[in-house]
Amino acid sequence: MVPLPFSRDEYVSRLAKIRKEMSKRGLDLLIVNDVANQHYITAYDGWSFYTPQVVIVPPAGEPVWIGRAMDAAGGKLTVWMRPENVVGFPEDHVQASDRHPMDWIGRWIAEKGWGQGRIGVELEAYYYSPKAHARLTAAMPNASFIDADLLVNWIRAVKSPAEIAYLRRAAQLAEAAVKTAYRVIAPGIRECDAVGAIQAAQYGALADHAGDITALPPTILAGENASAPHLMWSERKFAEGETVALELAGACRHYTAGLARTMQLGAKPAKVAKVEAAVLEGMEAVLATAAPGKLAHDVEAAWRGTIARHGYKKESRIGYSIGVAYPPDWGEHTISLRQGDATVLVPGQVLHAILGMWMDGWGIEISETLLVTEDGCEPLAKMPREIYVKN
Amino acid sequence: MVPLPFSRDEYVSRLAKIRKEMSKRGLDLLIVNDVANQHYITAYDGWSFYTPQVVIVPPAGEPVWIGRAMDAAGGKLTVWMRPENVVGFPEDHVQASDRHPMDWIGRWIAEKGWGQGRIGVELEAYYYSPKAHARLTAAMPNASFIDADLLVNWIRAVKSPAEIAYLRRAAQLAEAAVKTAYRVIAPGIRECDAVGAIQAAQYGALADHAGDITALPPTILAGENASAPHLMWSERKFAEGETVALELAGACRHYTAGLARTMQLGAKPAKVAKVEAAVLEGMEAVLATAAPGKLAHDVEAAWRGTIARHGYKKESRIGYSIGVAYPPDWGEHTISLRQGDATVLVPGQVLHAILGMWMDGWGIEISETLLVTEDGCEPLAKMPREIYVKN
Numbered sequence: 001m002v003p004l005p006f007s008r009d010e011y012v013s014r015l016a017k018i019r020k021e022m023s024k025r026g027l028d029l030l031i032v033n034d035v036a037n038q039h040y041i042t043a044y045d046g047w048s049f050y051t052p053q054v055v056i057v058p059p060a061g062e063p064v065w066i067g068r069a070m071d072a073a074g075g076k077l078t079v080w081m082r083p084e085n086v087v088g089f090p091e092d093h094v095q096a097s098d099r100h101p102m103d104w105i106g107r108w109i110a111e112k113g114w115g116q117g118r119i120g121v122e123l124e125a126y127y128y129s130p131k132a133h134a135r136l137t138a139a140m141p142n143a144s145f146i147d148a149d150l151l152v153n154w155i156r157a158v159k160s161p162a163e164i165a166y167l168r169r170a171a172q173l174a175e176a177a178v179k180t181a182y183r184v185i186a187p188g189i190r191e192c193d194a195v196g197a198i199q200a201a202q203y204g205a206l207a208d209h210a211g212d213i214t215a216l217p218p219t220i221l222a223g224e225n226a227s228a229p230h231l232m233w234s235e236r237k238f239a240e241g242e243t244v245a246l247e248l249a250g251a252c253r254h255y256t257a258g259l260a261r262t263m264q265l266g267a268k269p270a271k272v273a274k275v276e277a278a279v280l281e282g283m284e285a286v287l288a289t290a291a292p293g294k295l296a297h298d299v300e301a302a303w304r305g306t307i308a309r310h311g312y313k314k315e316s317r318i319g320y321s322i323g324v325a326y327p328p329d330w331g332e333h334t335i336s337l338r339q340g341d342a343t344v345l346v347p348g349q350v351l352h353a354i355l356g357m358w359m360d361g362w363g364i365e366i367s368e369t370l371l372v373t374e375d376g377c378e379p380l381a382k383m384p385r386e387i388y389v390k391n
Numbered sequence: 392m393v394p395l396p397f398s399r400d401e402y403v404s405r406l407a408k409i410r411k412e413m414s415k416r417g418l419d420l421l422i423v424n425d426v427a428n429q430h431y432i433t434a435y436d437g438w439s440f441y442t443p444q445v446v447i448v449p450p451a452g453e454p455v456w457i458g459r460a461m462d463a464a465g466g467k468l469t470v471w472m473r474p475e476n477v478v479g480f481p482e483d484h485v486q487a488s489d490r491h492p493m494d495w496i497g498r499w500i501a502e503k504g505w506g507q508g509r510i511g512v513e514l515e516a517y518y519y520s521p522k523a524h525a526r527l528t529a530a531m532p533n534a535s536f537i538d539a540d541l542l543v544n545w546i547r548a549v550k551s552p553a554e555i556a557y558l559r560r561a562a563q564l565a566e567a568a569v570k571t572a573y574r575v576i577a578p579g580i581r582e583c584d585a586v587g588a589i590q591a592a593q594y595g596a597l598a599d600h601a602g603d604i605t606a607l608p609p610t611i612l613a614g615e616n617a618s619a620p621h622l623m624w625s626e627r628k629f630a631e632g633e634t635v636a637l638e639l640a641g642a643c644r645h646y647t648a649g650l651a652r653t654m655q656l657g658a659k660p661a662k663v664a665k666v667e668a669a670v671l672e673g674m675e676a677v678l679a680t681a682a683p684g685k686l687a688h689d690v691e692a693a694w695r696g697t698i699a700r701h702g703y704k705k706e707s708r709i710g711y712s713i714g715v716a717y718p719p720d721w722g723e724h725t726i727s728l729r730q731g732d733a734t735v736l737v738p739g740q741v742l743h744a745i746l747g748m749w750m751d752g753w754g755i756e757i758s759e760t761l762l763v764t765e766d767g768c769e770p771l772a773k774m775p776r777e778i779y780v781k782n
Contacts, residue, residue, distance in 0.1 A: 002616070002622070002625070045622065045623055046619070046620075046621040046622050046623065047607055047608065047610065047622075047623065047719065049719055050517070050607075050720035050722075069706070070620055070621075070706075070707055070749075071620065073618055073619035073749065074616075074619035074620065074621055076619075077615065077616065077618075077619055077622065078622070091706045091707040091708070092729075092730075092731075094707070095711070095722070095724045095727060096727075123520060123522040123525075124523070126441070126517070126520070127517055127518075127719065128520060128521065129514060129515045129516060129519060129521070130514045130519065130520070130521045130523075130524035131514040131515040131538070131540065132515070133521035190601065191601065192594040192595050192601030193591075193594070193595040196590060196591030196592070196594040196595045197591060199587060199590045199591070200584075200588060200590070200591055201587070202587075203583040203584070203586055203587040203624070204581070204583050206626075209626055210581065210582065210624060210625045210626040211583060212623065212624075213623070216441075217438060217604050219438065224393070225393070225468065227464055228437070228462070228465035228467075228468055229437075229461055229462065229464075229465065230438045230439045230462055230465055231393070231437050231438075231469070232436055232437065232603065232604070233601060234393070234601045235597075235599065235600055315461075315482045316461050316482040317482070320486070327718050327719065328438065328440055328441040328518065329441035331441075331486070333486045336485075336486060338483075339483075340483075358461075358464065
C-alpha cells in the first residue's frame with residue numbers, strides 16, 4: 001500500500017462536511033468528476049483520468065471509486081477505502097466507438113439502488129465531457145441530475161493543519177524551483193534546459209518528501225514571449241538584457257503553492273524598475289489587506305488603488321484559492337481576488353496572489369501563496385520579492 | 392512571432408481535408424474543443440485550456456481561435472492566421488459564477504452570422520464540460536448541434552512527411568529519456584530524483600529542438616507500485632532486485648513518441664525472464680504483422696497468439712494511434728490495436744504498440760512507436776528491447 005497522505009480521520013471529516021452540504025441541497029447521491037476532488041475524498045492517485053473516472057458519495061458508508069479496470073489495481077494501492085469500493089469498468093469500454101464507460105458506470109450505480117432521486121454531478125469538471133454526461137444520465141432514467149459544481153471545492157477552501165503542512169512543503173519546493181531558475185538562467189542558456197533543471201528541483205529539493213507534478217508546468221517568459229502569459233518553452237536562448245518572468249510552483253502530495261518571481265539579465269532598465277516598484281508596493285498592499293473578515297475584492301481593491309497611483313491598471317483578477325491540484329489548473333475555482341467577489345476571508349484559506357504586468361514585449365510577475373491566519377496573512381514562501389538582477 | 396512548426400501550405404492542406412469531411416457530413420460550421428486538434432489546425436500553443444477555448448472552422452476563410460483575453464496575446468504570437476482571427480473573451484468571464492465564457496463565445500459566433508444550420512462540435516473533448524456545451528448551445532438557439540467527435544482525429548491518423556520528421560525527433564528524445572533512466576536508476580536512488588533527471592533529458596537531449604511536455608508524465612513502476620500502471624512517483628527508493636518498468640516518451644513540437652522499456656536491478660529472476668521472452672516474441676509478431684492492408688486487430692491477434700503459446704493472456708488493447716498530443720493523453724482515440732478494430736492500416740499511420748504485463752507485485756513494459764511504411768512498419772526509436780540488467 002502507498003502511504004496515505006492523511007489520517008483516516010481527516011477523510012472521515014471531509015466526508016462529513018460533504019454530506020452535510022449534500023443534505024442542505026437535498027442530494028441523495030453525489031457523483032464527483034473533478035480529479036482533484038476525487039483525490040481529496042479518496043486519496044486515489046494515478047494518471048488514469050484520460051478515460052472516464054468518478055467517485056461516488058452515497059448517503060452512508062465509504063465512497064466508491066470507479067475507473068478503468070487496469071487502474072483499479074492502482075486504486076486499491078492508493079485509496080483509504082476497502083478494496084470492494086474500488087471498481088473497474090471493463091477494458092473493452094476504453095475509447096471504443098460502440099460503447100462508453102459511462103453506460104457501464106451508470107448501470108453499476110443503478111444496480112446498487114442509487115439510480116433515482118436527486119443526484120448531484122459536477123457539470124464543469126475537467127475531463128467530464130458532454131458525451132459522458134449524456135451517457136451517464138441516460139443510464140439512470142429515474143434520477144434527476146443537479147449541478148453540484150464546486151460543492152466539494154468550497155469545502156476545500158478552508159485548509160486543515162495537515163493540509164497546511166503539505167502546503168508549507170510545497171512552498172519550500174517552489175522556493176527551490178525559483179532559486180534553481182536564478183542559478184541556471186543566463187544569456188546563451190536554452191529555455192528547455194532551464195525548465196529541465198527547474199523541474200528536477202520541483203521534484204527532488206526536499207529530503208523527506210517527493211515533489212509532485214505541478215498542475216501547470218513551469219512558465220518562463222522572456223524575449224518575445226514575455227508579452228504574453230502561459231506560452232511554452234522552446235530551444236530559444238536567453239539573451240543579455242532580457243527581463244525573465246518565472247511562474248513556478250511546488251507540489252507535495254498534490255498540494256500546490258505557486259510562486260512567481262522575475263529576474264533581469266544584465267542591468268535593470270528604468271522602465272522595468274518603474275513597474276517593479278508599483279508591483280512591490282501593490283503586493284505590500286495585498287499582504288496588509290488580506291485578513292479574516294475582509295472580502296476577496298477588498299484585497300484586489302488595495303492592489304488596484306496602489307498601482308493606479310503609479311499610473312497602471314490591470315484587467316484580470318489577481319489571485320485565487322489554491323490547494324490540492326491536478327493538471328491543467330492549480331486554482332480551486334472558488335475565491336477570486338477581483339472586483340465583485342464578496343467572499344469573506346477566514347483563517348485557513350490559502351490564496352495565490354499573482355501580480356502579473358504584461359507590457360509591450362516584456363513582463364513582470366511576482367506572486368505569493370498566502371495563508372489567511374487569525375489576524376492577517378502569511379506568505380508561505382520566504383523569499384525576497386525584488387527582481388533578481390544577474391550580471 | 393514564434394516560428395511555426397509547419398509551412399502555411401501544411402495548415403491549408405489540413406483545413407481542406409477537414410472541410411471535405413465537414414461537407415460529407417453536411418456541417419456548416421465546426422467548433423473544435425480538443426486542444427491537440429486546436430493546435431493541429433492553428434498552431435496555437437499555450438497552457439490556457441484551463442478556461443474554455445475553441446477553434447472555429449467556418450465554411451471559408453481562416454479558422455478562428457477564441458480563448459481567454461489574456462491569452463489572445465500568446466495566440467497572436469503562435470498561430471498562422473491573421474491577428475483578427477485570434478479573439479479573446481473578457482477577463483471577467485474567467486471562472487465566474489454569474490457568467491460563462493461560452494455565453495460570450497456563442498454570442499460571438501451568432502453575431503458572425505454562423506449561429507444556424509448544422510454545427511459540428513466535439514462532444515468528448517477533454518476540457519469541454521457539460522456546462523460549457525449547455526451554455527454554448529443556448530446562445531445559438533437556431534442551430535442544430537451534431538457530434539463531430541474524432542472528425543479531426545481521424546484526419547490526423549495519417550501523418551505527413553513533416554509530421555513524421557517531428558515524430559522521429561520525438562523518438563530520439565524518448566531514447567534519451569530511457570537511457571537516462573538506465574543511467575540514474577539504482578538501488579538507493581529516489582523515484583522523484585530519477586523522474587527529474589528523465590524530464591531534463593526529455594526537454595534537453597536534442598541540440599536543435601526543445602523537447603515539449605509529454606502528455607503523460609514519466610511513469611516508473613517498481614516495488615509495490617509495479618503491479619499497477621499509471622501510478623505516480625514518490626520519495627520511495629529503488630531497491631536491489633526490483634524490476635522497473637519505464638513508460639516514457641519524447642515530444643517535439645507536441646508530436647509524441649512513446650517508448651517503454653524495463654530494467655532489472657540485480658540478477659534477473661527466472662519468472663521475469665519467462666515473461667520477457669513472451670513479450671519480446673510478441674513484439675516481433677507485432678512488427679512482422681503491422682503493414683499496409685492489415686487490419687488493426689490482426690496486429691493484436693498476432694500478439695495474443697504468441698503470448699498464448701507462452702501461457703499468458705492480456706485483457707486490454709495493446710496500442711493506439713499516436714501523434715500531436717497535450718495532457719492528459721498522447722493517444723489519438725482513433726485506431727486501437729485490439730479485437731474488433733477493423734481499421735485498415737495504411738502508410739503514414741503511427742501506432743504506439745505497448746506491451747505491458749502486470750503480474751503479482753511486478754510488471755514488464757516494452758513498447759515501440761511504429762510508422763506504417765509502404766511495405767511494413769518501422770520502429771521510430773532504435774534501442775534494444777531486452778530488459779536492461781544493472782548490477
